[in-house]
Amino acid sequence: MSASLSITSAVVDPGLLDLPWNLPLDTWPDDAIASLPKGISRHLVRFVHLSGAVVAIKETTEEMARREYEMLRTLQRLEIPCVDPVAVITGRVDDDGTPLMPVLVTRHLRFSLPYRALYSQTLRPETATRLVDALAVLLVRLHIAGFFWGDVSLSNTLFRRDAGAFAAYLVDAETGQLYEGGLSNGQRENDLEIGRVNIAGELLDLEAGGRLDGSVDAIEVSNGIIDAYRTLWKELTGWESFDRSERWRITQRVERLNDLGFDIEELAIRTDGDSTEVRIQPKVVDAGHHTRRLLRLTGIDAGENQARRLLNDLDSYSAATYPDKSVDEEQVAHEWLVRVFEPVVRAIPRELKGKLEGPEVFHQLLEHRWFLSQNEARAIPLAEALSSYIDTVLRHRRDEATMIAPPTETIGLPLDTDAIEVVDDETPAGSWRDKV
Template identity: 75%
Template sequence: MSGSLSITSATTDPALLDLPWHLPLEAWPNENIAALPKGISRHLVRFAHLAGHVVAIKETTAEMARGEYEMLRTLQRLEVPCVEPVAVITNRSDAEGDPLKPVLVTRHLRFSLPYRALFSQTLRPDTATRLVDALALLLVRLHIIGFFWGDVSLSNTLFRRDAGAFAAYLVDAETGKLYEGGLSNGQRENDLEIARVNIAGELLDLEAGGRVADELDPVRISNGIVDAYRSLWSELTGSESFSSAERWRINERVSRLNKLGFDIEELAIRTDAQGTTVRIQPKVVDAGHHQRRLLRLTGLDAGENQARRLLNDLDSYRASYGKGELDEEMVAHEWLVRVFEPVVRAIPSELRGKLEPAEVFHQLLEHRWFLAQKAGHDIPLAEAVASYINNVLRHRRDEATVIGPTTGTITTSIDVVPLDTSAVAVVDPDDEDDWRLKV
């Protein structure tokens, strides 16, 4: 390596020095490259192996790389879902001493996929809607902390499965800016219009390539982010007035916010001069209500919807076994040891890259419910686990670090395997709904 390489990183991994920084990114050898699906980017982006994990490397300018690195670190401190910045590398040069472009290095988000890799042959309307809803939630969370994105799109977002829905993570913060005093309505509307136009363009591009279902309307789906965003923003930040005799509506409002996955750190409550009308308004709203409760009770770190589903199973366990009078933490520990951990341990090691444990547990609960519906009675957990592993999980592709399909041609296969003498499981490894049980 010629020249003086400069690495800026909060926690420098010595393995960074082993990568071929003296070569243009497009010329890196296959032994360094990880074959992962990637979205569309204005910059050259490649995935590389680094000390047992995968990083994304983006060629850009030194100023933009440093700015985005610091912004991603700030967003992480604010607990916004985004990729983890690893390093900024400048002063690159080739063997002849000619300068090479600086790069930004971020850690690949395990079990995440760009939107183009989340469907098989065609994108269906319900999947597109779920992606847009996830992006709307991410945009609201960013706007609440005063972050103006400036380039909202599906391509600048990664998605992880979250108990039947999707969780969205910011990937590209290149155009973003954080305002301490919060965003004006005009700034929020500008970001929202950028999102609407970009999503429409991305879906129209897929439509032109024959990659969406006939019934999918790109314009209608892209307009959906406006409705989803405004509804959520109003629920999270809007004021509400009611009679003083209806004080129960305060708890109702808090409960609705909790169901959306948000906590209230401060609630402004005012009455009029006569004391007949009460006005409430959330002041500080924090996302991750169910995630925090699950983490506090069990130590499990999961997506918000996954956490909600696991907590529902925990609460059902507590009720079913008459443990309602026992300490919640004690019951949670018992559930973890007797229910959750045995399921995770039952997954063969070669299948553990298919899905993250919380998503496996969610899908197992769905699978067990379908089996019980077919049989007309409850199915023992061990039987449901064996059926799920053999008839569903084995037929999925790995999502920890997905090897293909890329943004080019995507193929799919369907395996039909018997569940019992009167039912079959139809499994599409790449289908966004994961599986269907059909009689």
């Protein structure tokens, strides 16, 4: 390692010093490389083992690396779903003293999948819609925060399962710009058009390679992000008018936004002189209403849809155990965590723990128990459902924490998705579309 090597990081992992920075990234030894699925990138990106975890290393210019590192840190402070920036490495040279490109290091998002791993011959059109919905939610959150992405695409997004739906995470922020005063309508429309064109191109590329279900219309799916975005944006930021006698609709609007997973900071309420009409507009703070409530009550960090499902089970437990509501919410939550959730997670065999995250396992278990109860016309105990779920469902899933895939690719090199086929065998859950 050259003495001129410079590492910029909030918390430096000593393991970074052991990586072969004196070698071009495309020549790193196999024992350092983690074989994980990834999307297409304009830069060379490799997944690398680091201190028992996996990081993504991207070669780029020093200016772009530092800018993206700071942008990702800012987005994290704003609680925007994105990858975790680890470090910027500059001053790399090979053994002959020839300068090598600087790199940006980000932490690999466990249990996440790129779109190319999800779009396979077995993918249903409903799942394609759910991916677009997830990307639309991410884009709305970014725009509410005043972030112009500039390169909206499936390739720059990672997806994690979230209770029958998907949650989208921003991966590439190098073209992004944050505006304190918020985005203009023109900037938002520009991002939408970029996304529509990019997504259409990505799906048409899969279609040309025979890797897209024949029933999926690439253009229709790409146009779907526009419709999904507009519907959600209107619900979150639009004005609503009603008669003064219908003041209950103010509370209804707040509850509807909470159901969508968004908290609000304030409501703008206007009346027109002697008019009987009232107009309200919410100021949305952030998504994650259910996630934050679950984290506060139980310490479980889950996706928004997962959190909603777990909270429903917690509420059911509370109603059944304390019908008179004699115990406060925090105590009930602790009992549910100790008596219901944690025993389920501990019961998962060690060799199956990499299949899915704990909250997703619990969600799927509840779904499985419901189907068993319907089929057998009786109430199925949770322990019985858990045994059936492990043997008939979980044991046959692919490992999404450490999915094996071909080596990292760059533009121009086709990805062999046959090696990372993902069967979407989940029952679709209600999305935010059902609540608008």
